[in-house]
Amino acid sequence: xxxxxxxxxxxxxxxxxxxxxxxxxxxxxxxxxxxxxxxxxxxxxxxxxxxxxxxxxxxxxxxxxxxxxxxxxxxxxxxxxxxxxxxxxxxxxxxxxxxxxxxxxxxxxxxxxxxxxxxxxxxxxxxxxxxxxxxxxxxxxxxxxxxxxxxxxxxxxxxxxxxxxxxxxxxxxxxxxxxxxxxxxxxxxxxxxxxxxxxxxxxxxxxx
Numbered sequence: 121x122x123x124x125x126x127x128x129x130x131x132x133x134x135x136x137x138x139x140x141x142x143x144x145x146x147x148x149x150x151x152x153x154x155x156x157x158x159x160x161x162x163x164x165x166x167x168x169x170x171x172x173x174x175x176x177x178x179x180x181x182x183x184x185x186x187x188x189x190x191x192x193x194x195x196x197x198x199x200x201x202x203x204x205x206x207x208x209x210x211x212x213x214x215x216x217x218x219x220x221x222x223x224x225x226x227x228x229x230x231x232x233x234x235x236x237x238x239x240x241x242x243x244x245x246x247x248x249x250x251x252x253x254x255x256x257x258x259x260x261x262x263x264x265x266x267x268x269x270x271x272x273x274x275x276x277x278x279x280x281x282x283x284x285x286x287x288x289x290x291x292x293x294x295x296x297x298x299x300x301x302x303x304x305x306x307x308x309x310x311x312x313x314x315x316x317x318x319x320x321x322x323x324x325x326x327x328x
Contacts, residue, residue, distance in 0.1 A: 151183065151189075151195070152183055152185055152186035155183055155184055155198070161214070172200075179194075183195075234257045234260040235254070235257070237253075239251070250327050252322070254275070254318065255316055256280070256282065256310075258311055258314050258316065259311060266308050267303075269303050270303060271302075271325050271327065272300070272323065274321065275298060276296070276321075277293045278296075278320060280295070280317030281293065281311070281317060282319060284299055284308075285306075285310075287305045
């Protein structure tokens with residue numbers, strides 16, 4: 121364990137890292153600059169990233185200044201706070217601004233003719249939520265078996281009627297009505313109307 125004081129006077133406990141005051145000559149990637157770019161592109165302060173990753177903000181500062189060379193395991197722990205994989209970190213094109221606007225034909229279809237699930241920003245690196253334009257044909261459903269997964273989900277019905285079962289409760293929702301529940305609860309969607317039902321929904325963390 122190496123104790124190091126950062127520029128703001130905080131004492132950082134650095135494990136699995138080597139302290140130095142210049143960029144390692146054998147390094148082909150400026151890890152510090154890349155981490156700083158990734159962090160700021162996600163709108164995170166050093167303190168916020170440190171809190172999410174479970175490390176000290178002093179460690180984040182030292183890495184970004186290239187004053188420590190993090191091990192693979194310690195860098196992975198920091199990136200888990202974004203979250204982002206090591207592969208994404210080293211291959212992400214930081215010169216490209218992530219796409220902000222999408223034409224209708226750019227949404228990626230994940231469903232079928234009966235239950236259409238069109239995903240927004242399917243290729244966005246580090247995407248942290250799933251945003252869907254859902255369409256249920258008359259009589260269509262997500263299946264007889266209840267769904268369950270980690271996270272939370274919410275949606276607003278914009279057309280038609282949907283029967284939503286969450287746990288032991290069932291309700292039919294119409295245009296303008298909405299839902300929000302913990303996704304660990306068993307749930308199922310079924311169109312009980314005579315016309316297609318459309319929903320704008322979101323869930324986090326990203327499931328697709």
